[in-house]
Amino acid sequence: MISTSQTSHLDSIDSFLAMEVFAKAQALEAQGRDIIHLEFGEPDFTAPPAAAESVKKSMEINDAGYTFSQGLEELRIEIAKKYANDYGVKILPEQVLVSNGSSLLLYLAIRILAPPGSQVILTDPCYACYENVVRLAGAEPVMIKLRHEDGFQLNVDDLKKRVTPKTRAMLINSPMNPTGVVFSSEVMTALAELDIPIISDEIYADLSFEDPPCSFLSYSPQTVAIHGFSKSYAMTGWRLGYMITPLEWMSAADRLHQNLMISTTEFVQEAGISVLRKSAAYCESMKTEFNRRRLFVLERMRELGMDLGYTPTGAFYVLYKYRDSGKSSLDLCHEVLEKTGVAIAPGRDFGLGAEGFVRISYAQSMENLDRALNLLAESMLL
Secondary structure, eight states, X not given: OOXXXXXXXXXXXXXXXXXXXXXXXXXXXXXXXXXXXXXXXXXXXXXXXXXHHHHHHHHHTTOOSOOOTTOOHHHHHHHHHHXXXXXXXXXOXXXXXXXXXXXXXXXXXXXXXXXXXXXXXXXXXXXXXXXXXXXXXXXXXXXXXXXXXXXXXXOHHHHHHHOOTTEEEEEEESSOTTTOOOOOHHHXXXXXXXXXXXXXXXXXXXXXXXXXXXXXXXXXXXXXXXXXXXXXXXXXXGOOEEEEOOHHHHHHXXXXXXXXXXXXXXXXXXXXXXXXXXXXXXXXXHHHHHHHHHHHHHHHHHHTTOOOSSOOOBTTXXXXXXXXXXXXXXXXXHHHHHHHXXXXXXXXXXXXXXXXXXXXXXXXXXXXXXXXXXXXXXHTOO
16 A cells, blocks of 8 residues: 555654745736745856857767766856855865755765764754754754854854764854854854864855955865855856865765766766856856945935844845744745735745745845845835
């Protein structure tokens, strides 16, 4: 007999609540409602022209076979150049593994460092999939609360208390989803001094608006850095990411990758090469626009009596503490969507520490942001 009990071993793996809001938004759009989508971190720009040009060329010559499992050497060389030029970090192409987006690489990084039954430290809040990925890898997530009153900066003294003999790694994200916070250099230095491996999700590293872009590799070589093309290159659907590890860890990572993915789509890798070589100005213009939107959102929210209580300086999110603390963030997001036509993400998606908050993405046009913020303020729901 087929039943849900056969998949009950995955009951602890949560779905993304933002996807639930998105599904409802789509249903409303099908009924003719005008919806402003601020629930996802998806840039409203097109991919750099160099990406499309590269794919067209690849298709003309049928460039779509298997590649070396670590990724095309040319792409790994360009990634090494990027880390040297943008972050001041010298790496070898042999330290780079290319895959279909960065989410799988989070699993690989945890799996190579944290054996089943060990512990991986996470921040609370953190990106929605982190806890699930740690559990899927057989490890135990240990949460460190980031406090609103501290500007969501990591308290290293709190962290030190949670490190145990079972701790095998810590996963960080700076600039951070969902807060938009960039961890201070003091915090990063203190993390490096703990002498535990750091998995650094650097997908938003290029979208740091008040500090130079940074990789945790500049603080410690005992790092797995994970990056990709989705955010700062507006290539979310291309699914192209990469990880950088010490050479001593690459064999294990590559063996896992071979068994799970074999290799990454060749013509997408070719597009990545082209983008890294030709699209610096295009990407810088996107970053400038995101910062313009950030400053607008911060100022407009203050004007509307919706002050954040902290200053996000990276990525393209704000985390807002709403007034009715007795209402779940998911219920509130459904109500906001129904009454205003604005889709936002429930804070609970990002951990218990973000319940009582909603995440608003400013990866949208200025016109839509202005209209959405006015609708939210007029609704008096937040």
